Amino acid sequence: MEHFPIIQALCRAALAGASPALRKQVERLRDALNEEGQTKQAASLTGLIVASERNVEVAPSKLTASRGFVGGxxxxxxxxxxxxxxxxxxxxxxxxxxxxxxxxxxxxxxxxxxxxxxxxxxxxxxxxxxxxxxxxxxxxxxxxxxxxxxxxxxxxxxxxxxxxxxxxxxxxxxxxxxxxxxxxxxxxxxxxxxxxxxxxxxxxxxxxxxxxxxxxxxxxxxxxxxxxxxxxxxxxxxxxxxxxxxxxxxxxxxxxxxxxxxIPKPEFDIRIEIARAFMAPLTPPSSHLRLIAWFTQGASGAEIEMLVRTYKKASVVNKDSAQGLLDTLQQFATRNAARVEESRRALLFSEPGTLFRAMKSDPDLNFSLADIGEVAGRDKSTVSRQIGKPARSIN
Structure with missing residues (x-):
């Protein structure tokens, strides 16, 4: 779906204070996407629905808990x-x-x-x-x-x-x-x-x-x-x-x-929401949040918070430069090598074509060429050429 990021943003905003009827409509959209074979977009809406229900599900049915279980x-x-x-x-x-x-x-x-x-x-x-x-x-x-x-x-x-x-x-x-x-x-x-x-x-x-x-x-x-x-x-x-x-x-x-x-380490959709929660007052694009969640595979919420702090500092220091998110991630991985899952770190420092191909094919990221160019600080045509280059073999 060409304009799915816009639809996704609208669904997220609507679900923040959703009535049961509105939530039902988002569920219908998710089911329709599944039927059309657009499983990545459907999975993304499922994540939004789960996140929107979390505040309601965790809260008790009474505003004030009964005092029958405590004394003194x-x-x-x-x-x-x-x-x-x-x-x-x-x-x-x-x-x-x-x-x-x-x-x-x-x-x-x-x-x-x-x-x-x-x-x-x-x-x-x-x-x-x-x-x-x-x-x-x-x-x-x-x-x-x-x-x-x-x-x-x-x-x-x-x-x-x-x-x-x-x-x-x-x-x-x-x-x-x-x-x-x-x-x-x-x-x-x-x-x-x-x-x-x-x-x-x-x-x-x-x-x-x-x-x-x-x-x-x-x-x-x-x-x-x-x-x-x-x-x-x-x-x-x-x-x-x-x-x-x-x-x-x-x-x-x-x-x-x-x-x-x-309490397990957070899954991909939860890592997105954790990154979003720590981002305030910034409102980064969805592609940035998804890449941070992808990069922090196997990380704890505290480690995601550390990465978000690095991101926020970079947004201040590099606001007038063309430095992309990948540069910030490489900086974080260098300074916090033990906190980054080994396979993700290897991809991050591989040649651009290898990294871009991995990002393009990953079902969680669901990245377009434009998304990759945005996070890498490169234009779409450059990304396309680098994806097309065969990986160099090491003898």
């Missing part, structure tokens, strides 16, 4: 967190809903639905109580670094209108291991006293496999203390654990968490 006193800005007796260092940070980012993190449809179901349960805790069942009170969020696990936990607290008692467990471990067990007990006693969400970040720092022969007996007792306090906490509030290293967790720890939510 109300936390105020004047409430001081518990401290280590030896060092007087705080054992936790208290974060109030008003200071948490309002926008939900971007995940695929499966994760989005799962998060929505957890919040929905907690929002309807009173109704569950009448049927003799309870909402899930513990959730373990795990996955690679930079995928938005902590941001998701904080956002869930905001949706539930609960302050967060945030604990970095690696900082909780004292050189005096007996003190660590006492700190854990004090921390849970504090969380159980107040209406809050207890967030245990870097969970693997303390919840280690107890059968590891390299661990001393005292660490095992610390893990047991943690498990016992998790069991007691179920009757008092909601607890989220976060880890980048799920394989390090004791099997007994896994059993304590009713919800075990894996």
């Amino acid at each position: 006193e109300v936390l105020t800005p004047n409430t001081l967190p518990p401290v280590d007796r030896e060092t007087s260092a705080p054992l936790a940070e208290i974060i109030f809903p008003s200071s948490i980012q309002a926008e939900p993190p971007l995940f695929n449809a499966a994760v989005t639905h799962a998060v929505g179901s957890v919040i929905e349960e907690l929002a309807n805790a009173d109704a569950f109580h009448g049927m003799g069942v309870q909402p899930a009170r513990t959730c373990l969020i795990f996955g690679p670094p930079g995928t938005g696990k902590t941001r998701l936990a904080l956002w869930m607290a905001r949706e539930l209108n609960l302050p967060v008692v945030l604990v970095k467990l690696d900082g909780l471990i004292s050189s005096f291991l007996g003190t660590t067990a006492r700190n854990i007990a004090n921390l849970f006693a504090f969380a159980n006293r107040y209406q809050c969400l207890l967030l245990l970040d870097e969970f693997d720092a303390i919840a280690k496999v107890r059968d590891d022969p390299q661990e001393v007996g005292e660490i095992k007792r610390v893990v047991n203390a943690l498990l016992q306090n998790l069991d007691l906490r179920k009757e008092n509030g909601f607890t989220i654990g976060i880890t980048n290293h799920a394989r390090l967790l004791d099997s007994a720890v896994w059993r304590r968490f009713e919800v075990q939510l894996e």
Whole structure:
């Protein structure tokens, strides 16, 4: 479809505040494109529909969550967190809903639905109580670094209108291991006293496999203390654990968490939306967002944010030059080699004809010659000639 980028932009704008009837029309357009064999354009509209539904799907059905699942006193800005007796260092940070980012993190449809179901349960805790069942009170969020696990936990607290008692467990471990067990007990006693969400970040720092022969007996007792306090906490509030290293967790720890939510690295369509979200106040062309998403295959949301920052800096520094997006990507790949998937990096630094052919044939990118010329800072005829050149063989 010759003018599909314009149609795509119109659909994106319309879906931002779409009624069910309008969404249905976009779905009809997608289905018609599929029937005509224009699967790339249809897939693009599917991505827009999924993204537009995300804000609605994740939010709970009630604006204010039921308080049936939490008890205790109300936390105020004047409430001081518990401290280590030896060092007087705080054992936790208290974060109030008003200071948490309002926008939900971007995940695929499966994760989005799962998060929505957890919040929905907690929002309807009173109704569950009448049927003799309870909402899930513990959730373990795990996955690679930079995928938005902590941001998701904080956002869930905001949706539930609960302050967060945030604990970095690696900082909780004292050189005096007996003190660590006492700190854990004090921390849970504090969380159980107040209406809050207890967030245990870097969970693997303390919840280690107890059968590891390299661990001393005292660490095992610390893990047991943690498990016992998790069991007691179920009757008092909601607890989220976060880890980048799920394989390090004791099997007994896994059993304590009713919800075990894996956050994967983002797929192509989600990478586009993550790049778009970080671009403000810039509004780059669709071809730029698609190329950034293509280039960041295997990257986390945090790594995409880093690339977008490089893009924004380049837009300021090179605003009067003809430097294309490919030059910016090459700069990023050189300065952040370990953060770029090897095959994408090899293509980026290959001869132009090889790179342009890969971009032209990739079904996700769906690039025209004009698109390639725009991101490469070259005219369409030059791109066409370079695509037509045979790749040089290396003997």
